[in-house]
Amino acid sequence: MTAVPTGLATRTIVSRSWWALAVACLVAVIGVLFFVFAFVIVQGIPALKPEIFFTPTHGIAGGLSNAIVGTLMLVVLGLIVVILVGLGTAIWTVELAPPWGQRVIRFMVDVLAGVPSIVVGYFLYVSLVEELGWGFSLVAGALALAIFMLPYVVRAADVALTNVPTMLKEGAVALGARPAMVVFSITFPYALPGILTGLLVATGIGLGETAPLIYTAGWSNYMPTLALTHSPVGYLTYVVWTYISQPFTESHQLAYAAAALLMIFVFVTNLVARSFVEYRLNKGR
Amino acid sequence: MDLVVGDAAKAASPAALQRPVAQIGLRVLTGIAAFLSFAIIFLMLFFLIAYAYPAIRFNGLAFFIDPIWNIGNQYGSGVTTRNGFSGAPGASFGALVFIYGSVITAILTMVVAVPLSLMVALALVFRVPRRIRPLANALVELMAGVPSVVYGLWGLVVLVPWIGRQFAPFVTAHFGFIPFLGGQAGSGNGLAASVFILALMVIPIMVATTRDVILAQSPAIFEASMALGSSTWQAMTRAVLPSVRSGVVASILLAFGRALGETMAVLMVCGAAVNVFPQNIFSPVNTIAAVIVSQLESALTDATGMAQRSLAELACALFVITLLVNIAARTIMRNADRREGRAA
Numbered sequence: 193m194t195a196v197p198t199g200l201a202t203r204t205i206v207s208r209s210w211w212a213l214a215v216a217c218l219v220a221v222i223g224v225l226f227f228v229f230a231f232v233i234v235q236g237i238p239a240l241k242p243e244i245f246f247t248p249t250h251g252i253a254g255g256l257s258n259a260i261v262g263t264l265m266l267v268v269l270g271l272i273v274v275i276l277v278g279l280g281t282a283i284w285t286v287e288l289a290p291p292w293g294q295r296v297i298r299f300m301v302d303v304l305a306g307v308p309s310i311v312v313g314y315f316l317y318v319s320l321v322e323e324l325g326w327g328f329s330l331v332a333g334a335l336a337l338a339i340f341m342l343p344y345v346v347r348a349a350d351v352a353l354t355n356v357p358t359m360l361k362e363g364a365v366a367l368g369a370r371p372a373m374v375v376f377s378i379t380f381p382y383a384l385p386g387i388l389t390g391l392l393v394a395t396g397i398g399l400g401e402t403a404p405l406i407y408t409a410g411w412s413n414y415m416p417t418l419a420l421t422h423s424p425v426g427y428l429t430y431v432v433w434t435y436i437s438q439p440f441t442e443s444h445q446l447a448y449a450a451a452a453l454l455m456i457f458v459f460v461t462n463l464v465a466r467s468f469v470e471y472r473l474n475k476g477r
Numbered sequence: 478m479d480l481v482v483g484d485a486a487k488a489a490s491p492a493a494l495q496r497p498v499a500q501i502g503l504r505v506l507t508g509i510a511a512f513l514s515f516a517i518i519f520l521m522l523f524f525l526i527a528y529a530y531p532a533i534r535f536n537g538l539a540f541f542i543d544p545i546w547n548i549g550n551q552y553g554s555g556v557t558t559r560n561g562f563s564g565a566p567g568a569s570f571g572a573l574v575f576i577y578g579s580v581i582t583a584i585l586t587m588v589v590a591v592p593l594s595l596m597v598a599l600a601l602v603f604r605v606p607r608r609i610r611p612l613a614n615a616l617v618e619l620m621a622g623v624p625s626v627v628y629g630l631w632g633l634v635v636l637v638p639w640i641g642r643q644f645a646p647f648v649t650a651h652f653g654f655i656p657f658l659g660g661q662a663g664s665g666n667g668l669a670a671s672v673f674i675l676a677l678m679v680i681p682i683m684v685a686t687t688r689d690v691i692l693a694q695s696p697a698i699f700e701a702s703m704a705l706g707s708s709t710w711q712a713m714t715r716a717v718l719p720s721v722r723s724g725v726v727a728s729i730l731l732a733f734g735r736a737l738g739e740t741m742a743v744l745m746v747c748g749a750a751v752n753v754f755p756q757n758i759f760s761p762v763n764t765i766a767a768v769i770v771s772q773l774e775s776a777l778t779d780a781t782g783m784a785q786r787s788l789a790e791l792a793c794a795l796f797v798i799t800l801l802v803n804i805a806a807r808t809i810m811r812n813a814d815r816r817e818g819r820a821a
Contacts, residue, residue, distance in 0.1 A: 203711070204708055206708070206710065207708035207709055207710035207711065208710075210710045210714075211600070211603070211709070211710060213596065214596040214599050214600040214604065215600045217593050217596035217600065218596070218597045218600040218601060218604075218605070221593060221597050221680055221684075222613075222616065225616075225620050225677065228623075228627070228628065228631045228677070231631055231634075231635060232627055232630065232631060276510065277510045277513050277514060278510075278514070279510075280506060280507040280509070280510025280511065281507070281510045281511045281513070281514040283503075283507045283510075284504075284507035284508055284510060284511040285511060287507075288503070288504060288507060288508070289511070293511070296515065297511055297514060297515055299807060299811075300514065300515050301514055302803070302807050303518060303800065303803050303804060303807065304514070306731065306734045306738075306799055306800070306802070306803030306806075307518070307521070307738070307796065307799060307800070307803075308737070308738025308739070308740065308766055308795055308796070308799055309740065310738070310740040310766045310769050310770065310792070310795070311521065311525070311738070311795055311796045311799075312521070314525065314769060314788070314789060314792040315520075315521040315524055315525055315792070318525060318528040318789060319524045322528075323524075323528075339517060342517075346514060368495075369495070370494070370495050370499070370500055371500050371503055371504075372494045372495075372499035372500050372502070372503040373494040373499075375503060376494055377494065393622070396622045397622065399624070400622070400623070400624025400625070400626070400627070401624070402624070402625065402626050402740070402741045403625075403740035403741055403766070403770065406770055406773070407773070429624060429626045429741070432624075432626040432629075432630050433626050433741060433744075433745065436630055436634065436745075437633070437745075447630065448630075451626070451627050451630050454624050454626070454627060455623065455624075455627060458619075458622050458623060458624065459619065462618065462619050462622055466615060
């Protein structure tokens with residue numbers, strides 16, 4: 193046999209150096225990402241003056257009120273659609289579907305998650321904005337967000353509904369409950385925290401999307417109206433994208449403020465989503 | 478069976494949930510929702526292809542092999558007609574530059590991001606103390622949720638000037654003899670900046686999935702390898718990682734699809750090259766996704782509408798490419814799940 197002891201020592205050194213490199217990679221990646229966030233927050237917080245919440249954008253400056261309200265309207269309307277379709281899909285998949293139906297839906301939803309957002313945007317541009325002639329509008333933008341959020345909601349609801357203990361459902365059925373009763377009084381309340389987590393994650397994603405909105409919601413300097421069609425809507429991500437390329441300090445300030453607001457929105461939805469997860473874990477114990 | 482939606486709505490009160498109409502309503506309404514989720518991809522494909530059809534005929538094979546994208550002379554008279562469809566005079570919609578740009582940025586992103594993500598995931602699983610692990614996990618998930626325009630903003634304001642003024646001149650001066658590293662240093666907008674930003678965006682996603690498949694693997698594999706005399710690094714990279722190979726490959730493919738489809742962050746730092754291939758890693762590039770946004774305004778000026786339809790053809794091409802990548806990833810993942818006896 194060859195000299196094992198020396199081999200052992202070399203191997204340990206090699207192992208330790210690789211681990212050191214791995215930790216260095218971890219530190220480097222987290223460091224760069226931290227730098228990105230710190231930069232946006234440091235630049236953005238001073239730009240968040242109170243008046244920008246009350247003035248709409250005009251030309252290269254102004255405030256962000258139209259974009260904030262527009263973003264919220266788009267996301268809320270998108271959420272309404274995605275709650276109806278997404279939860280319906282998950283309930284059908286988990287509770288009612290035959291095995292082949294489950295496979296097909298799960299596969300299609302997974303594939304939908306990989307469709308680039310710009311493709312979703314262009315599809316709605318072609319179908320709603322052009323062919324149906326709705327123009328850049330609230331509905332087109334909200335539907336774009338809904339399609340984009342759908343996979344996240346269906347997956348989260350699917351997992352949450354699947355994890356409801358079978359015994360609970362069987363107990364209900366043994367007491368004479370029919371499918372609708374089981375779904376709405378047993379399964380659904382039990383799975384609610386998981387579903388809410390999924391909805392919050394989807395909200396964070398919807399808030400930060402830009403590409404599907406450029407072709408559907410358009411952009412407007414005015415406060416959004418309640419008109420569903422033929423009226424473009426402003427949103428925060430558009431401000432970040434366009435105003436940073438303008439050669440004016442005021443525009444840059446607005447872009448930083450919008451970026452900081454987006455980061456804060458995303459952090460908050462993420463934190464709330466995590467606290468739901470914690471709540472569920474604690475309840476499970 | 479006469480079912481009115483109003484009946485189902487009325488049935489929502491607790492006792493009414495037992496009525497037959499509630500059972501039918503549940504089936505029908507959730508069935509419709511599930512069908513919508515199922516059909517949306519086909520609907521998208523159908524609408525995009527139908528809208529792009531004139532462009533597909535007009536452009537023919539040139540779409541894939543011609544590097545020149547030109548919406549044609551908008552002020553001339555008459556139209557160019559090919560295969561029965563008309564565009565502006567001199568119009569040429571070749572997407573080769575954009576297809577090449579998409580593929581090269583996505584591949585280079587993977588070259589940077591895959592080794593880094595694997596290292597980070599390994600460090601996260603084995604070297605981060607148990608007490609701060611939840612914090613590290615929360616950070617990774619938070620990063621995955623940051624809007625792409627925020628990355629784009631940072632890229633435009635911090636990264637691009639740094640590459641243009643320091644990094645690119647340094648590299649071209651000292652490492653210019655290596656292919657694709659020499660030549661023009663450029664302004665900073667370009668391939669290198671796009672790859673850097675895309676890597677930042679896909680690393681958190683790949684780290685999260687790789688970490689999950691490693692944690693889901695039985696510790697027995699690691700322990701058996703250690704018992705046979707491996708060092709911890711050998712046990713990880715030669716026993717545990719190969720055993721979760723398909724999960725890792727699937728996560729790489731998903732990230733690849735994501736890099737192909739990412740629009741805003743790339744759009745803000747890529748330099749929006751048209752009609753020219755990148756000469757080195759600092760050259761301006763353009764991707765299919767970015768060009769669909771950046772060419773919208775000029776496309777809208779095309780009175781024949783052919784430019785808009787050609788953008789739709791670009792969207793189709795991107796759609797099909799990402800669909801194939803994603804289906805491959807999902808199939809690998811599903812087969813692996815079945816083989817390793819986990820529930821899909």
